[in-house]
Amino acid sequence: MTELSSILRREMALKLLKSGFIPEQVVATEAALSCYGYDATRQQTEPLLALLPDNEKQLKTILKIAGEKSLKIFPRGAGSGMSGGSIPAEDGIIVSLTRMKQILEIDEDNMIATVEPGVITGELQEAVSRRGLFYPPDPASLAFSTIGGNVTENAGGPRAVKYGVTGNFVMGLEAYLVNGEKIKCGNKCIKSVSGYDLTSLLVGSEGTLAIISKILLKLLPAPETVKTSLLAFSSMTAAAQAVNAMFKQQINPSTIEFLDQHSINAVRPALPFTLPKAADTVLLVEIDGPEATVKTQAEKLNRLFQDEALLIIDAENETEREKLWQARRKLSPAIANIAPHKINEDIAVPLAAIPEIISRLESLSKEIDLPIVCFGHAGDGNIHVNVMLDKNDPSQAIRGHKAIDRIFTLTLELGGTLSGEHGIGNTKSAYFNKEWTPATIATMQALKKAFDPGNRLNPGKIFPLK
Numbered sequence: 001m002t003e004l005s006s007i008l009r010r011e012m013a014l015k016l017l018k019s020g021f022i023p024e025q026v027v028a029t030e031a032a033l034s035c036y037g038y039d040a041t042r043q044q045t046e047p048l049l050a051l052l053p054d055n056e057k058q059l060k061t062i063l064k065i066a067g068e069k070s071l072k073i074f075p076r077g078a079g080s081g082m083s084g085g086s087i088p089a090e091d092g093i094i095v096s097l098t099r100m101k102q103i104l105e106i107d108e109d110n111m112i113a114t115v116e117p118g119v120i121t122g123e124l125q126e127a128v129s130r131r132g133l134f135y136p137p138d139p140a141s142l143a144f145s146t147i148g149g150n151v152t153e154n155a156g157g158p159r160a161v162k163y164g165v166t167g168n169f170v171m172g173l174e175a176y177l178v179n180g181e182k183i184k185c186g187n188k189c190i191k192s193v194s195g196y197d198l199t200s201l202l203v204g205s206e207g208t209l210a211i212i213s214k215i216l217l218k219l220l221p222a223p224e225t226v227k228t229s230l231l232a233f234s235s236m237t238a239a240a241q242a243v244n245a246m247f248k249q250q251i252n253p254s255t256i257e258f259l260d261q262h263s264i265n266a267v268r269p270a271l272p273f274t275l276p277k278a279a280d281t282v283l284l285v286e287i288d289g290p291e292a293t294v295k296t297q298a299e300k301l302n303r304l305f306q307d308e309a310l311l312i313i314d315a316e317n318e319t320e321r322e323k324l325w326q327a328r329r330k331l332s333p334a335i336a337n338i339a340p341h342k343i344n345e346d347i348a349v350p351l352a353a354i355p356e357i358i359s360r361l362e363s364l365s366k367e368i369d370l371p372i373v374c375f376g377h378a379g380d381g382n383i384h385v386n387v388m389l390d391k392n393d394p395s396q397a398i399r400g401h402k403a404i405d406r407i408f409t410l411t412l413e414l415g416g417t418l419s420g421e422h423g424i425g426n427t428k429s430a431y432f433n434k435e436w437t438p439a440t441i442a443t444m445q446a447l448k449k450a451f452d453p454g455n456r457l458n459p460g461k462i463f464p465l466k
């Protein structure tokens with residue numbers, strides 16, 4: 001850090017403390033700042049300051065003071081992002097929304113929750129479930145990620161198959177432009193078509209357009225029951241055909257997760273049940289809804305695959321359900337244990353292209369002589385692709401990183417996208433022009449300019465820094 005920066009750091013911190021901020025809200029020491037310079041991509045930088053407003057008035061004060069010095073602003077939730085979205089520049093200020101964490105209202109009559117951005121996703125789910133209501137988006141990070149982070153990344157989870165992703169539940173937003181002005185979009189109306197849909201634009205905007213300060217979320221009546229089944233197949237093609245057959249037979253699962261053969265081998269030793277040796281692909285299927293419908297659909301699922309599946313296990317109670325989910329939950333830690341320096345992408349392809357992308361990834365894996373482990377959301381085409389690297393062999397990292405470009409090319413050739421849920425951030429910005437034409441990117445950049453003419457809000461994300 002330059003001497004000029006440390007003078008600026010002290011000056012800004014003092015100014016904020018004089019404006020009514022308490023010391024816990026003004027993070028200005030090197031050690032404490034390291035907690036605000038990382039995310040799940042394992043990048044680490046040290047911002048000039050990290051500020052934690054308690055309310056909108058304080059958020060406005062921060063934007064005003066930062067504006068006077070033309071400082072860059074980096075919004076941050078829990079820092080669990082997987083594309084470097086919240087990673088700050090050294091001359092920028094982190095605005096952490098984690099202290100703005102009130103559930104302001106659960107409007108049971110309209111089935112809408114109004115929340116501040118720092119509310120933890122799982123805590124909202126529990127709060128609404130105590131009222132018999134349901135907030136379906138379920139990113140695996142729900143125990144620690146914030147609703148603000150979920151909205152700006154448009155996070156999804158296993159239940160996206162039936163219910164959709166975070167964006168499908170955002171009815172309205174309030175947000176601050178980097179110049180301190182507040183914008184409002186959306187409302188509690190189910191039908192609302194007045195003007196441009198700025199709510200949808202802010203969803204998935206990765207903190208580059210505005211800082212979200214209030215969120216209106218649609219809720220649903222809680223499903224009466226849920227039934228979980230695990231099905232093992234001898235090939236990915238058989239499993240993909242099974243997914244297709246489910247939809248054609250009017251089975252409406254809330255979740256269809258899949259594990260490929262490498263994933264199965266990684267978790268097999270830790271499983272509380274035995275999988276057949278010939279199991280090449282495992283599907284974890286959940287059906288939810290009224291008791292009678294779930295019973296009928298679960299029976300149909302069993303009938304449909306009793307000959308084709310190598311194994312079907314139905315969970316009869318919550319303990320058994322948890323056991324089946326262990327196959328999926330133990331997977332990420334298991335493969336991270338095998339290859340802590342793996343490269344992890346979250347491509348998505350149209351449903352029908354799943355077998356083809358898996359087969360192309362298998363060929364690529366042979367060509368680059370590195371294992372590629374695939375698992376994820378078979379019901380929505382979002383695949384977590386993990387290129388496994390041995391940290392003791394640096395040549396593997398070079399081959400692995402080169403392979404990422406190929407993975408994206410294969411994905412886009414099949415009509416897919418660079419990211420199903422983790423966003424572009426700074427890790428995929430160099431590949432952004434593979435997916436979109438120059439005119440499309442220019443239109444996106446014009447929108448960015450309209451919101452943030454000085455490029456001070458989360459620069460270097462989505463679009464590469466020039």
Ligand SMILES: Cc1cc2nc3c(=O)[nH]c(=O)nc-3n(C[C@H](O)[C@H](O)[C@H](O)COP(=O)(O)OP(=O)(O)OC[C@H]3O[C@@H](n4cnc5c(N)ncnc54)[C@H](O)[C@@H]3O)c2cc1C
Binds near residue numbers: 039079156157
């Ligand atoms: C173990 C693990 C499992 C995960 N599983 C999933 C999964 O299943 N599905 C999934 O989609 N993701 C998953 N993620 C990724 C991550 O949890 C999500 O992207 C999540 O939405 C990020 O929330 P956050 O509060 O941590 O946001 P951060 O990481 O702090 O920020 C993410 C982005 O949002 C911006 N931002 C945050 N708050 C605001 C705000 N109030 N206003 C404007 N911009 C803001 C930041 O600038 C940044 O660009 C996982 C991550 C981990 C570590």
